[in-house]
Amino acid sequence: MEHLDITLQLGQMLLVQTASELLTGTLKYVDLNRKIIELDNPYDQRSNCQYNSPQILAFPQIQKLQIIRDDEPSSNSNSYSDTGTSATSSGSHTSYGTALKSPTSSPENKVLSTEESDVALSTTELELIHEQLNTVICITQTDQKYHKALVDIRVQPVVALVMEPVDYGRAQRTSVMVIATFQTVYIFDIIALGSIFREMKQLLEAERPRKVVHYSHKLVDHLMNRHGVKLGGIFDTFVAVSLVRGIKEPMTLIEAVENTLNITRLFFNPETEDNLHNNPYKRPLSLVARQVLAKKAVLQLKLHEHLLHKHMLKNFYNQCDIFSHTFCESEDATMPMEMQRKSRAGFQHIKQTYKKGLKPINYVITKLFQP
Template sequence: MDDDTSNCEDINNTSTESFATADSWERKSVKTKSLQPHELLSLDHKLNRIVVIQQTDQSYHQALKDIRDQTIISVLVEPSFYGRHCKTSVIVIATANNTYVFDLKALGVIFPELCVLLEAEYPRKILHYSHRICDLLFHQHKLIINGVSDTFVALCVARQDRSHCTLQDAITIVLEISPNELTCHEITSANESVRNFTARPLSKSQLRYLAKLAILQHKLHDTLIYGNICSDLLEMSGKFSCEFNKQTKSDEVAMKMHPGSTTGFDCINPYYQISTSIE
């Protein structure tokens, strides 16, 4: 634990200097992808079956089983903007089919079974501004989150720009969703405890708002990773997969399909400098 803390301190001490001396980036336009009708319908269905967990009952254990079966999950923590200076009120986890709102004010603590999942490398956790969330969970709950995939980092890489961008703004930009669809009247309330989700009970609007962000954060991640950062890899894979389709002579194809054949390997761009160890 002490080694991890010292490492964090070393990084924090040099982060501002590193940013100031880093090479400037030439900003690129990010490839966007608006939600299709079936995706909007699926989103609506998911928002109608949000599971709120306030005790370690059957719903709690079913949620853990679902989360454990995933390869990647979307995680939202509120409030978290000021990291360790906040007290966790809710943790929202969206899996492929369900969204769970863990009410930490009711639960009191993050129980060991959920801690194990959050600290494990898998399932991977999609977060936005993970530096704030991980600071909160480390200092308030002694949790070290592993397997993090940060959508803010992905957005910075995709558009070659290190400017601030909230999760709502990133969703608006990449998924082409109006900001009006990513809000509820409670988050503009004059009552701070309502705005930061520490007041109880949580309203239906607040729950839908949190769930929608968690679900769309997952889609944001996919669009940034596969639609932008890994787009060249996908293009190469597409060309490679079609290598034999264009060849009509079966006998020639058969000759090129022997175990040692390198047919089609030329479409793998050497820019990626893939190295193969020689036994």
């Protein structure tokens, strides 16, 4: 196991890479003398397999180890440092911002400050992601499966859209199109299908569902010039991250996910991702390749959720919370009289946030989501 300056604690959610597996699980046991760890509820990201029993891993087996969720320990939690040889009883733990940095991260690639990188995917969220990855449907012909997918996608409020390859826009022919809902991931093999047909074109051009994409300028150029599709209802996660940061610099989808959601790049199986990038037209698509494509779409949807609700609408939600407590905490017996129909009680809490030369952010967000 390569040296990592981290402190292991029971209850942490870990991602562990071995020669054949990429496991997520909860740290149940550590023995520094015997050089082993035990993972509870282990899940193999590569094979999409949920193990029914805990897995014991020896240090020599472990190629890389990453903390992906670091719970606040109790005062008597046991901490184990991989730089030491003994366990200590301590209430301190590795800070979240430090613990979740990817080995491939660098200052110039950092998306958000430590204060802004405040999201930790809970066990429940990780389980939901696993469920989505278990429902990957690969579509190679316009059969019943294809039409059911279109019906499902059409009724969604928002979906993630990933196309490969689009790095050079119209210069590359389409290999796959991935659309992820909150329940299912659909991989449309465009090489096998031969084209993007009329029903799909209509769906892509409609304002609903909203399409969460990354680097929309490349994707739109590709769709327009390769398939005659004018993509509608765009939410660009690159634009969103740039607005939140106030800085414009190149950043791939995986880099945005890695830095904003604190998800290590290992989750995307870098070797397979590189192979997909270098040879996107290889068929048949392997199970691992389909999983990588699905993960990109699922995490893109999660990235949209975080950026929109934790950052772009943060002021709005704060005002909703303050306004909602206008009456409930008062012990004044006459308070119900303030609730008459034309009462303006609490209105003082609703404030527009202006920046010089800019419209209120709530106005901007409202416009973003108008049809």
